[in-house]
Amino acid sequence: MSHIFPRHCHSSMPTAVDGDGCFLIDENGKRYFDGSGGAAVSCLGHSNERVIHAIKDQAAALAYAHTSFFTTQPAEDLANLLIDNAPGDLDRVYLVSGGSEAVEAALKLARQFHLENGEPNRKHVIARRQSYHGNTLGALAAGGNEWRKQQFSPLLIDVSHIAPCYEYAERRDDESLEDYGLRVANELEAEILRLGPENVMAFLAEPVVGATLGAVPPVEGYFKRIREICDQYGVLLILDEVMCGMGRTGHLFACEAEGIAPDILCIAKGLGAGYQPIGAMLCTSQIYDAIANGTGFFQHGHTYLAHPIAAAVGRAVLSEILDNDLVLQVRKRGEFLGRELNRVFGQHPHVGDIRGRGLFWGIELVEDRDTKTPFDPSLGLAGKIKKAAFAEGLACYPMPGTRDGRSGDHVMLAPPFIASEVELAEAMQSLDRALCTTI
Known part of the structure; x- marks a missing residue:
C-alpha cells in the first residue's frame, strides 16, 4: 500500500526506475519515449554525464549554504552565465526552486519596485486568458485558466485578463495576421486605461503559450506592440519563459524571436533539465x-x-546547451518535427491546427475542421489520448480546456533536445496509433 499522495487518487501508474537518453523505463522494463520532456523539463534526456558529475562533485564539496549567510561559487557562475547570454538590459539573477517561485518573486519584485520608485498606487497586474503561470496563490491568480482557479478563487488576488494571441481560434476571417496581432495587443492599452495608468504595475505573459493552449506562438509584431504599450505607461513587462525558455523554442530565450526584452523574466524547467x-x-x-x-x-x-547543488546543475545544463550548440540543433530537429507532424496529421479529419517553434509543438483536436468546433468536454478526449499513447510507449502532454478552460483538446510535444530524427518519427507513429484508437 502506497502512502504517496498522488496527483489523481484514482489513477494507477507504473514505477519509473531508470532513464536512458530520451527514454524512461518502468519496473517491468518497458521503455517510454519522453515526448513531452515530462512537462517540457527534460531537455537533455535522462543520462547526461556532465550534469551527473556536477551533482556528485558539488554534493561532495558543499551541499547547502543559506543565502542570508553566504553566496556560493555555483550560484555566482550560473548567474554570470545567464546574464552573459540574456537579452536586453537584464542584469541580475534571483535563483529559486521552480517556475511558480520565479513568478511569485517577479510579482513581488514588480510591486516593490514601484514602491521604492515612489508610485505606491501601482498594484494591478494584467495577464491573459488561457495562460498558466504556476500553482502558488499569486501565480495561480495571475494565470488565466478558470478551470485551474475556480475552487481556489476566494483565496486569490484580483487580476485582469485580456485576450491571448491565439490566431487559430480567435482571428476574424477578414483580419490579416498583422491587424489581428495589433487588435489583441491593444487590449492591453485599453485595460491599462480602464484601471488607470498610475495603478497598473505589470503585464505578465508567456512568449509561447504552453500547457493551457498547446504551444501557441504569437503573430509577428504582437509583442513589439506590447513592449511599446508597457513603455508608454510605465508598466513592467514580465515574461514567463518557464516552459518555453532555455532553448526550447529554438532561441535560448524565447523572447529573442520577437525582437524584444522584458523588464523581468522567469525561467525554470529546462534550466535544471x-x-x-x-x-x-x-x-x-x-x-x-x-x-x-x-x-x-x-x-x-x-x-x-540559490541551492548550491541546484545551481551547479543549472550551470552544467546551460553549459551543455551552449557548448554543444543545442539551440541550433533544436531549430533543425524542430523543422523536422514540424514536417513530420504535418505529414502524419496534416490531413487528419480531427486535427484542426498544428503549431509550434523549435521542439515545442501542439496539435489542436476538433470535431469539425471546417468550423473548428471542439469535441464535447464530456468525452474526456485528452485523458483517453494520454492513456492510449502511454500504452504505445509514448509519454506526451494532452490537455483539455484549450479554448476556455472547459472545451477544446490539444496534445503538446516537447521532446529532449537530443532526440534523433528516427526517434521523433517513431514517436509520431505512436501518437498516430493512439489517435486512431481514441477518435
Whole structure:
C-alpha cells in the first residue's frame, strides 16, 4: 500500500526506475519515449554525464549554504552565465526552486519596485486568458485558466485578463495576421486605461503559450506592440519563459524571436533539465538599482534560494546547451518535427491546427475542421489520448480546456533536445496509433 499522495487518487501508474537518453523505463522494463520532456523539463534526456558529475562533485564539496549567510561559487557562475547570454538590459539573477517561485518573486519584485520608485498606487497586474503561470496563490491568480482557479478563487488576488494571441481560434476571417496581432495587443492599452495608468504595475505573459493552449506562438509584431504599450505607461513587462525558455523554442530565450526584452523574466524547467529543481527570475539593472538605492532589501525569500547543488546543475545544463550548440540543433530537429507532424496529421479529419517553434509543438483536436468546433468536454478526449499513447510507449502532454478552460483538446510535444530524427518519427507513429484508437 502506497502512502504517496498522488496527483489523481484514482489513477494507477507504473514505477519509473531508470532513464536512458530520451527514454524512461518502468519496473517491468518497458521503455517510454519522453515526448513531452515530462512537462517540457527534460531537455537533455535522462543520462547526461556532465550534469551527473556536477551533482556528485558539488554534493561532495558543499551541499547547502543559506543565502542570508553566504553566496556560493555555483550560484555566482550560473548567474554570470545567464546574464552573459540574456537579452536586453537584464542584469541580475534571483535563483529559486521552480517556475511558480520565479513568478511569485517577479510579482513581488514588480510591486516593490514601484514602491521604492515612489508610485505606491501601482498594484494591478494584467495577464491573459488561457495562460498558466504556476500553482502558488499569486501565480495561480495571475494565470488565466478558470478551470485551474475556480475552487481556489476566494483565496486569490484580483487580476485582469485580456485576450491571448491565439490566431487559430480567435482571428476574424477578414483580419490579416498583422491587424489581428495589433487588435489583441491593444487590449492591453485599453485595460491599462480602464484601471488607470498610475495603478497598473505589470503585464505578465508567456512568449509561447504552453500547457493551457498547446504551444501557441504569437503573430509577428504582437509583442513589439506590447513592449511599446508597457513603455508608454510605465508598466513592467514580465515574461514567463518557464516552459518555453532555455532553448526550447529554438532561441535560448524565447523572447529573442520577437525582437524584444522584458523588464523581468522567469525561467525554470529546462534550466535544471529535470536533474534538480531550479528556477530563476532575471531583472534589469534599473529594477535592481531601485531596491539597492532604496531600502536595500527585497522582502521575499525561500529556504532553498540559490541551492548550491541546484545551481551547479543549472550551470552544467546551460553549459551543455551552449557548448554543444543545442539551440541550433533544436531549430533543425524542430523543422523536422514540424514536417513530420504535418505529414502524419496534416490531413487528419480531427486535427484542426498544428503549431509550434523549435521542439515545442501542439496539435489542436476538433470535431469539425471546417468550423473548428471542439469535441464535447464530456468525452474526456485528452485523458483517453494520454492513456492510449502511454500504452504505445509514448509519454506526451494532452490537455483539455484549450479554448476556455472547459472545451477544446490539444496534445503538446516537447521532446529532449537530443532526440534523433528516427526517434521523433517513431514517436509520431505512436501518437498516430493512439489517435486512431481514441477518435
